[in-house]
Amino acid sequence: MSSEVRMAQDAGVAMDTQCIRAALADAGTRQTPAICFVDVMKSFGERHVQDHQTFSVQAGELFAIIGPSGTGKSVTLKLIAGLLRPDAGEVRVLGKTLSELSSKELSQLRRRIGFLFQGGALLGWKTLAENVALPLQEHGRLTANEIEARVQAALAEVGLKDAGELYPAEVSGGMLKRAAFARAIIENPEILLFDEPTSGLDPVMAYTIDSLVRKINRAHHAACVVVTHDMAGALRYADRIAFLKDGRFLIVDTPEAIRQSDLPEIQSFLNPEQTEVSHV
Amino acid sequence: MTIVQEREGGVVATFFAALGRSVQLMMLALLGLPWVLLRRDSRQTFSRQLYTIGIGTLPVATVVAMFTGMILTLQLGIAFKQFSQEIMVAYTLSFAMLREMGPFMTGIILASCVGSAMAAQLGTMKINEEIAALEMMSIDPVRFLVAPRMWAILIMAPLLSFYTCIVAFLGGATVGFTQLDVPFLQFVAEIVTVAEVKDLYVGLLKAALFGAFICTISCSVGFATTHGAAGVGASTRRAVIYSFLAILAGGYFVTRFFYVF
Numbered sequence: 001m002s003s004e005v006r007m008a009q010d011a012g013v014a015m016d017t018q019c020i021r022a023a024l025a026d027a028g029t030r031q032t033p034a035i036c037f038v039d040v041m042k043s044f045g046e047r048h049v050q051d052h053q054t055f056s057v058q059a060g061e062l063f064a065i066i067g068p069s070g071t072g073k074s075v076t077l078k079l080i081a082g083l084l085r086p087d088a089g090e091v092r093v094l095g096k097t098l099s100e101l102s103s104k105e106l107s108q109l110r111r112r113i114g115f116l117f118q119g120g121a122l123l124g125w126k127t128l129a130e131n132v133a134l135p136l137q138e139h140g141r142l143t144a145n146e147i148e149a150r151v152q153a154a155l156a157e158v159g160l161k162d163a164g165e166l167y168p169a170e171v172s173g174g175m176l177k178r179a180a181f182a183r184a185i186i187e188n189p190e191i192l193l194f195d196e197p198t199s200g201l202d203p204v205m206a207y208t209i210d211s212l213v214r215k216i217n218r219a220h221h222a223a224c225v226v227v228t229h230d231m232a233g234a235l236r237y238a239d240r241i242a243f244l245k246d247g248r249f250l251i252v253d254t255p256e257a258i259r260q261s262d263l264p265e266i267q268s269f270l271n272p273e274q275t276e277v278s279h280v
Numbered sequence: 281m282t283i284v285q286e287r288e289g290g291v292v293a294t295f296f297a298a299l300g301r302s303v304q305l306m307m308l309a310l311l312g313l314p315w316v317l318l319r320r321d322s323r324q325t326f327s328r329q330l331y332t333i334g335i336g337t338l339p340v341a342t343v344v345a346m347f348t349g350m351i352l353t354l355q356l357g358i359a360f361k362q363f364s365q366e367i368m369v370a371y372t373l374s375f376a377m378l379r380e381m382g383p384f385m386t387g388i389i390l391a392s393c394v395g396s397a398m399a400a401q402l403g404t405m406k407i408n409e410e411i412a413a414l415e416m417m418s419i420d421p422v423r424f425l426v427a428p429r430m431w432a433i434l435i436m437a438p439l440l441s442f443y444t445c446i447v448a449f450l451g452g453a454t455v456g457f458t459q460l461d462v463p464f465l466q467f468v469a470e471i472v473t474v475a476e477v478k479d480l481y482v483g484l485l486k487a488a489l490f491g492a493f494i495c496t497i498s499c500s501v502g503f504a505t506t507h508g509a510a511g512v513g514a515s516t517r518r519a520v521i522y523s524f525l526a527i528l529a530g531g532y533f534v535t536r537f538f539y540v541f
Contacts, residue, residue: 121413
């Protein structure tokens, strides 16, 4: 047994050997994965969106998933969040196997996970500040003043200090995403999931959001999984990038290695102007 | 509530699965009363729903009830006039409205105005991933969204039903006075005389039951929405149709339970 495996077990992390192997196989010297997929299968009818998928993401790592539309990138995030259940295989999050958790346990685990949905998913009848405050209010551990302070700090962190009283319908797409970002980080989650955080944004706002992802990842030491089409952004901020096609990762590697990959699918994302449509 | 992937199955299995989910949702919503009363957010939603269901439907309910009372009185009056029994119109109207038409009309109005809105709102929230976002914040969507609606409709439906009956009686009395030569006060006095307490409470119970059906069906259908804007439209239509069917079937069984056995 390797030293990494012993360390993981010594740390009291409940992982099976398969999961540890998956973590070691894909992350080199790291241990204790925050997220671990072991042979996960997921299909919608005849379409396989997760085909014997095995990978892991470490605490503090920024893991980007890239791939053509409709290949199951968002499904990966929903499997991690327990919003979908795999048809086969195991999804382990923060040492817990999701399929073994009761609804209550899953609900408790989710409080350690932040999720930035593609459209923001803010409640339209609440202001941005009320949306950000919602998880804290619902869990009822803090006083109103403490909640207010936390909300203002989170809004300031995403550059929305003076926009808290606006409603989602009154703000731009970029502000909406940043407010949703603030809501996702308000409880200092150990895992952050981002579904297309820069889609539909202008390049400047996309860069701002990318920078925020990196900043939050560093500041909170959270395991971050970013689903994106934006290869340039992923190359800039990710620790590792995975390219998903037909339910499987074609490659999982560092940005440097991805840049040098000669896989046609990767090349099509790196140099879209030279790409034949059949590769995408 | 966990989002569980739909399993394939036959029509009967799908129907019973949907029925089971709806009953579960109704029970969870009813058990959510402490949250409705104690949580500020839920109280606000509850107040908004009380207003929407009660005050928001009042103009429609007034017009529908007024004309229903007038039409019933006119039709019955034509028949009873042949036997010089015009006053019997008040007797019949009292029975019809308190026992059946009051709660039925209230149910139809609520299904059309409120149930469709509930299905559309929750359906849109589902499509926009707001329901999933609530789950990710460890907020139970049933407790947060359905419970305030359920308790608001349970309170407002009987009140609205009672109001509908009163307006229909006034409409009937007006037609009785102008078309059938029955004095207004005599018409009203006859209604009050023949009305039984049992008719009133069975009618109010029916209205509350219809409200619970409408809320349960509309929210269930809303939560099950898929396929974007078209899916929201389909959910809205389904919510109204299923609610109508539930109102009709529920009305029959309640009547049978209280007046036949």
